[in-house]
Amino acid sequence: MPTSRTGRPPAPRAPRRPAAPRLARENGVLAFYNRARRGWDRPLTAYYLIFGGSLLITVLGLVMVYSASQITALQMSLPGSYFFRKQMLAAVIGAGLLLAASRMPVKLHRALAYPILAGAVFLMALVQIPGIGVSVNGNQNWIALGGSFQIQPSEFGKLALVLWGADLLARKQDKKLLTQWKHMLVPLVPAAFMLLGLIMIGGDMGTAIILTAILFGLLWLAGAPTRLFAGVLSIAAVLGLILIKTSANRMARLQCLGATEPQSGPVDCWQAVHGIYALASGGIFGSGLGASVEKWGQLPEAHTDFIFAVTGEELGLAGTLSVLALFAALGYAGIRVAGRTEDPFVRYAAGGVTTWITAQAVINIGAVLGLLPIAGVPLPLFSYGGSALLPTMFAIGLLIAFARDEPAARAALAMRQPRFGRKRGAGGTGSGRSPRRWNTMRRRASVARSSGER
Secondary structure (H helix, E strand, O other): OOOOOOOOOOOOOOOOOOOHHHHHHHHHHHHHHHHHHHHHOOOOHHHHHHHHHHHHHHHHHHHHHHHHHHHHHHHOOOOOOHHHHHHHHHHHHHHHHHHHHHHOOHHHHHHOHHHHHHHHHHHHHHOOOOOOEEEEOOEEEEEEEEOOEEEOHHHHHHHHHHHHHHHHHHHHHHOOOOOOHHHHHOOHHHHHHHHHHHHHHOOOHHHHHHHHHHHHHHHHHOOOOHHHHHHHHHHHHHHHHHHHHOOHHHHHHHHOOOOOOOEEOOEEOHHHHHHHHHHHHHOOOOOOOOOOOOOOOOOOOOOOOOHHHHHHHHHHHHHHHHHHHHHHHHHHHHHHHHHHOOOHHHHHHHHHHHHHHHHHHHHHHHHHOOOOOOOOOOOOOOOOOHHHHHHHHHHHHHHHHHHHOOHHHHHHHHOOOOOOOOOOOOOOOOOOOOOOHHHHHHHHHHHHOOOOOO
16 A cells, blocks of 8 residues: 555545536526526516517518419419508508507507497498498408408407407406306307307308307306306307308318318318428428419418418428417417406406417418318418408507506516616716616516516
8 A cells, every 4th residue: 555755644535526517507507597487577578479479470471471472463463562562551550550559548448349349240230231242252251442452340340359348247347247157148148149140141150260269268267167168168069060061161171171182082172282282392491482382373362361381381390380489479478468467357358369369370270281171261460361460450459558557567668768868857966977767666666566477
């Protein structure tokens, strides 16, 4: 055994410590997770998600409408940018509606509920008058405004049901009447069935499905018991089955589920199959913007109901997943707004709008993927169609207004000030600058935060 210079045995060495990089890496991942979690729980997260997500969906939709509609416009002897210009005009008007709705107080939103409902019912009744109503693709749900402009009143019926239903349920909750099933159903369900009847007279079952989803969303938010919810759902399912069985067109759409050939026996599944072809040929990153093959007359309604298929062909899996992520973020933000508010009207309205947009996106994308029957509903904020874009952007403005109205969000917005320039007023410091407003508002924000904020 070796000895030291003093003749004593050497002292045992301390065990070597484990390598630090792995621990540092784990701490870095944990720190990133904690920062992301804190950022996700900030008061303005829902506000940014709603505003940014809807803006990105609308802008990307305008790009895809221009790409997908050029061939259709040229086949109709129109300029290639014809449909894009109309969609851009609708987007500009919708942006004005969005800004107006986002700045309105909640009381004004509630005051608009009955006028919007009355106007929607009046216009939906006008559709059925010969000479006024216009039939498009077998559905008489349009009113001609002159020239090439038309309006679909049933799209405004969605907004009317959300606002009126939210105001009705909020007033009944204030009076503690929602514990009785008759007050929960009447007059909400009869009014919804009236709207559904006016829509189904024209043959538009896709919009009727969306209105039914909004009705179920409002009942669920109102705390409808399982038996009552199941009863209304059973009645709606039976009525839907009868409407499908009595229509050869709807039965054909149902039989096209999972079809891989355009002509599957006696049923023509051309649109459904070519939508799958478009998605399959896109690959991971797509064939390039404007390089779609299916839009050259092979895929019907390429710029409206099946614009998601063209997006998958030109932008690939990356583009379609980006669209799905934007809709998921928008849906999460709407649920967050509905769950963190104390105002019953805000909760019902935010939940109704979120149900509307989410259900319509799921039905449209599910039809393009071949998972659901083709219902003929557009992709919200994305597909071509001003009648669908205008009320949807107004509904997004509602969500923005509700997200801004949270106490913590109001305090966070009040803390903002321009980065450059000096605060005007007397009482400056020795350097000639006034103290930052942020330092004083931060204390106010801590008091104004709701219990749901971290």
